[in-house]
Amino acid sequence: MMKQAIVMRTDLKMGKGKIAAQACHASLNAYKKADRYDKRKWEHEGQKKVVLKVGSEKELLKLFHEIKNTTSLPCTLITDAGHTQIEPSTRTCIGIGPASDKEIDAMTGHLKLL
Amino acid sequence: MMKQAIVMRTDLKMGKGKIAAQACHASLNAYKKADRYDKRKWEHEGQKKVVLKVGSEKELLKLFHEIKNTTSLPCTLITDAGHTQIEPSTRTCIGIGPASDKEIDAMTGHLKLL
Numbered sequence: 001m002m003k004q005a006i007v008m009r010t011d012l013k014m015g016k017g018k019i020a021a022q023a024c025h026a027s028l029n030a031y032k033k034a035d036r037y038d039k040r041k042w043e044h045e046g047q048k049k050v051v052l053k054v055g056s057e058k059e060l061l062k063l064f065h066e067i068k069n070t071t072s073l074p075c076t077l078i079t080d081a082g083h084t085q086i087e088p089s090t091r092t093c094i095g096i097g098p099a100s101d102k103e104i105d106a107m108t109g110h111l112k113l114l
Numbered sequence: 115m116m117k118q119a120i121v122m123r124t125d126l127k128m129g130k131g132k133i134a135a136q137a138c139h140a141s142l143n144a145y146k147k148a149d150r151y152d153k154r155k156w157e158h159e160g161q162k163k164v165v166l167k168v169g170s171e172k173e174l175l176k177l178f179h180e181i182k183n184t185t186s187l188p189c190t191l192i193t194d195a196g197h198t199q200i201e202p203s204t205r206t207c208i209g210i211g212p213a214s215d216k217e218i219d220a221m222t223g224h225l226k227l228l
Binding site for chain 1: 135
């Protein structure tokens with residue numbers, strides 16, 4: 001099975017709409033980086049998505065760099081322009097995949113659902 | 115200016131993570147339906163996204179059919195498989211665009227931000 005994971009910071013106290021918009025940025029940008037075969041497989045399986053949480057920027061960046069340095073997973077870090085609710089250039093979330101459940105779980109299995 | 119709008123039901127009492135995942139489905143599916151030129155323009159402008167709300171399925175479907183019947187906007191209705199939190203085959207949200215602010219506002223200008 002394939003999935004896409006979004007990892008969202010909870011310490012920014014963003015509202016529901018803001019969280020959803022940031023997740024959409026991450027989802028679309030990670031999708032564009034994914035392998036064509038993986039995208040098709042994920043689409044045929046119903047486009048499973050999970051939204052996970054971290055409690056700080058430090059934790060978010062640590063995960064992002066671990067994924068970048070140790071895997072070939074498509075992964076994107078979202079920086080908000082900060083027009084609304086939060087400071088400019090705030091890192092809000094990362095998008096990972098679509099890729100296999102197994103590969104994504106190896107990096108995110110310790111995180112809880114948002 | 116270009117934007118993409120997500121219109122989300124609030125009456126389903128979905129959690130933040132569920133809302134974010136549904137919004138991602140809508141964002142990606144509407145993006146895939148959009149005109150190539152509109153996508154590029156939107157990407158160059160920073161991929162503006164807004165998340166709006168409606169209070170019922172009736173209101174969601176009315177808007178979806180109005181858009182389908184009276185415009186050529188890329189628009190997608192998301193039906194949740196219902197594995198978690200909500201009943202199977204629940205319509206949760208719609209994704210509209212990327213398209214021009216003006217065209218999207220003509221259909222959604224009366225809605226409030228989520």
